[in-house]
Amino acid sequence: MYEEPVFEVGRSKLPPATRMVLWVTVAAFALQIIFDSLTRGGFTYLFALRRSGLIAGMIWQPVTYMLLHGNWLHILLNMLIVFMFGRELERLLGARRFLLLYIGSGVIGGLGWVMMSARGYCIGASGGVFGLIGMYAALFPNRPITLLLFFVLPITLRARVLALILAAISLVLMFGDGNVAHAAHLAGGLAGYWFGAQLLRQARAGANRSLRRSLADVVGGAMRSARMRPRLTVQYHVPEDETEDETVSMEEIDRLLDKILVQGVGSLTARERRVLEHASKELRDQ
Structure with missing residues (x-):
C-alpha cells in the first residue's frame, strides 16, 4: 500500500512520534521473540490482551498488546501503514495528538475486541493502524491511495472508499471463525474516523486554529489565520507568462484553507498552490 503523491511538502525525514512508534514496536517484537523462547510464551501471555487478564487486574494489556505481533509479516504490514499514513498525519496533528490518535484507537480497538470476541488473546497494532486510516479518510476523503493487491496488481481508491471497504470486510468477518x-x-x-471528523468540524468552524495552521504547513508552510492578521497582504511573483505581482489578502488564503478542509489538497489549482507556497514564505520572512 502506498499513497499516490498529490502535493510535495518538501520534507523527507520521519517526524518524531512516527519514528518512535516504528522503533518501539520493532524493539518490542524483538523482545517478544527472545523472551517467549525463554519463558515458553510467558512474555506474550503477560502483555497480550486477554479478557481474563483484565479481570485479573492486568490493566496495561490494552496498550501493550499493540507492541506484540504474530510473525514478521504481521508487523511488517502494520508498520508499513504507520510509515505511509503517520508522516502526513503527524505533521498535521503534531506529535502529541498523533500519539493520542494512535494509542487511543488501539485501546478502543482492543476493548472492542474484548466486548465482541475475546477468544484467546489479541496482539498487534492493527487497532491503532486502522485508526490512522480512519482519520486519514475523515480529513482527506478524496485523496487517491494506490494498493498493491496481492503485492502485484495496483488498484487506486479514494481514501474514504478504502476505509469503507476495510470496515465492511471487518464487519462481515468479525462474526466468523x-x-x-x-x-x-x-x-x-471507527475511533480514528470519529476523532478526525471532530477535528475537521472544529477547523471548519474556526475553533481549531492550530489545526488550520498545521494544514497550511502541510500544504505550503506555516501561516497565520486571517482573523489573527486581518490587514496583512502578501505579494508573490507569478512565474512564466504572468509578469506582474499579484496581491492576495489573508481572506483569500483563508478561503483556500477552507477549500482544502472540505475538498482536499488535490482540489487546489496550480495557481492556488503557488499562492499558498509564496504566501507562507512571505509570512515566515516577516
Whole structure:
C-alpha cells in the first residue's frame, strides 16, 4: 500500500512520534521473540490482551498488546501503514495528538475486541493502524491511495472508499471463525474516523486554529489565520507568462484553507498552490 503523491511538502525525514512508534514496536517484537523462547510464551501471555487478564487486574494489556505481533509479516504490514499514513498525519496533528490518535484507537480497538470476541488473546497494532486510516479518510476523503493487491496488481481508491471497504470486510468477518481480530480493526477505525471528523468540524468552524495552521504547513508552510492578521497582504511573483505581482489578502488564503478542509489538497489549482507556497514564505520572512 502506498499513497499516490498529490502535493510535495518538501520534507523527507520521519517526524518524531512516527519514528518512535516504528522503533518501539520493532524493539518490542524483538523482545517478544527472545523472551517467549525463554519463558515458553510467558512474555506474550503477560502483555497480550486477554479478557481474563483484565479481570485479573492486568490493566496495561490494552496498550501493550499493540507492541506484540504474530510473525514478521504481521508487523511488517502494520508498520508499513504507520510509515505511509503517520508522516502526513503527524505533521498535521503534531506529535502529541498523533500519539493520542494512535494509542487511543488501539485501546478502543482492543476493548472492542474484548466486548465482541475475546477468544484467546489479541496482539498487534492493527487497532491503532486502522485508526490512522480512519482519520486519514475523515480529513482527506478524496485523496487517491494506490494498493498493491496481492503485492502485484495496483488498484487506486479514494481514501474514504478504502476505509469503507476495510470496515465492511471487518464487519462481515468479525462474526466468523479465524484468528484475526476484526473487531479491533473495526473499532479502531471507527475511533480514528470519529476523532478526525471532530477535528475537521472544529477547523471548519474556526475553533481549531492550530489545526488550520498545521494544514497550511502541510500544504505550503506555516501561516497565520486571517482573523489573527486581518490587514496583512502578501505579494508573490507569478512565474512564466504572468509578469506582474499579484496581491492576495489573508481572506483569500483563508478561503483556500477552507477549500482544502472540505475538498482536499488535490482540489487546489496550480495557481492556488503557488499562492499558498509564496504566501507562507512571505509570512515566515516577516
